Amino acid sequence: MDHLREDRPADLAAALARARSPQRPGPGTPAGSAVRPWPGPSLPIPEAGPASLDLRALLRLSLAASDASGRLRPAPSAGALHPVDTELLVGTGCSLPPGRYGYDPLRHRVHHLGPPPDDTPPGLTAELDVTARRTASHYGHRAWPLLLLDTGHTAAALVLAARALGTGEPRARLDGRAEHPLAAVRIPPPHGRNRVRPEDTPRTPGPSGDTPTPAELLARRSTPPPLRGAPSHDSLRAVLATAEQAGRDDLLRWSAAVGPPRPGLLEAAPDGTAPRRYAAGEARPTLAAWAAGQAWIADAGAVLIAHGCPTDADATHLRRAHLRAGYAVHLAHVTALRHGLAARPVGSWQQADLGAALGAAPDRDWIVHALALGTRHADEENPT
Missing domain, CATH: 3.40.109 (NADH Oxidase)
Known part of the structure; x- marks a missing residue:
């Protein structure tokens, strides 16, 4: 050992x-x-x-x-x-x-x-x-x-x-x-x-x-980028519900960044209806910059994100949050594929203090993991 x-x-x-x-x-x-x-x-x-x-x-x-x-x-x-x-x-x-x-x-x-x-x-x-x-x-x-x-x-x-x-x-x-x-x-x-x-x-x-x-x-496979095309409300609701259920934990919160016509951050509705908006504005370019500069994320149809895990968390908290985020994103990935979506996990995040970006206290609400979603696969974007 x-x-x-x-x-x-x-x-x-x-x-x-x-x-x-x-x-x-x-x-x-x-x-x-x-x-x-x-x-x-x-x-x-x-x-x-x-x-x-x-x-x-x-x-x-x-x-x-x-x-x-x-x-x-x-x-x-x-x-x-x-x-x-x-x-x-x-x-x-x-x-x-x-x-x-x-x-x-x-x-x-x-x-x-x-x-x-x-x-x-x-x-x-x-x-x-x-x-x-x-x-x-x-x-x-x-x-x-x-x-x-x-x-x-x-x-x-x-x-x-x-x-x-x-x-x-x-x-x-x-x-x-x-x-x-x-x-x-x-x-x-x-x-x-x-x-x-x-x-x-x-x-x-x-x-x-x-x-x-x-x-x-x-x-099942991770779809190579680009992943364009906005998922329907029904498919996005299913992906969010799977992640929340699998990652049910006070350590993490689950959101989805979506683009036009109404860009913003969505979260699951308590009554199981269509996801509700809790922040307005286009977040995907910022997510692309935070995700090790992966520019294609700015054009993804949607991005499921797990966030939480404050800077002062102890080792047990940090391990648990990341383990559960990986577990939940995997299950959400399978749900996305079952709804006909293209999907790709995104794990590397730098300076991704989502809470501070939304005006809350810094170092409390960091992005831990994500799943990029789209309705069109890369081979459909570039047909041969």
């Missing part, structure tokens, strides 16, 4: 404050291995019995790479660097024998690390941690908020995969109290013999209820 301790900043609050500053990262550094070097031989994941938790399918839908480079995976990651490592605590009722395993997402195989802890419940507990070097290789001092957001996205990917496969109800631990592991997802075995197999589900994604299909999860 020593390498994990060395990978942590001595002062998380100072690391995040520096990441929020206008200071630019230095030259890139080597990213190192794309997978933690788990000890021992790699092992295939067996096929599941009719009443077992199908770990092969679960990990395929949530974590496994689908290209030789290892960059293309179901959970998005800043720079496609994928710093999140997953250790599996396997109890009874799974397609693997009980034990501790390290997961290799490039080969979709596991390494047996030892027996499970004595208190391991039936099913799977996936413990999530990060190799910070991968993200820091490109983003330098801006890495730590991205690492926490990526961990939240990975937790959400596991939860969605479990729901799609009909397991027992998954639970994510995103309280921010621990440095190692940063987060964990508990997935019980399926109840009875109602487990869903990927081959039994429709191949065409569509808004067919709250539970995504395996085909939808395999098809």
